[in-house]
Amino acid sequence: xxxxALSGNLKSRGFYLESTHMKNRGRMDKLMGLLMIAVV
Numbered sequence: 001x002x003x004x005a006l007s008g009n010l011k012s013r014g015f016y017l018e019s020t021h022m023k024n025r026g027r028m029d030k031l032m033g034l035l036m037i038a039v040v
């Protein structure tokens with residue numbers, strides 16, 4: 001439940017990460033991990 005809400009907020013309802021055009025997958029993974037830890 002928390003992960004679904006977090007995913008929704010990070011994608012289309014909040015931070016608009018799909019429009020950042022980040023090319024480095026490793027950096028995006030680290031960012032997502034840190035954000036998930038911060039939410040919990």
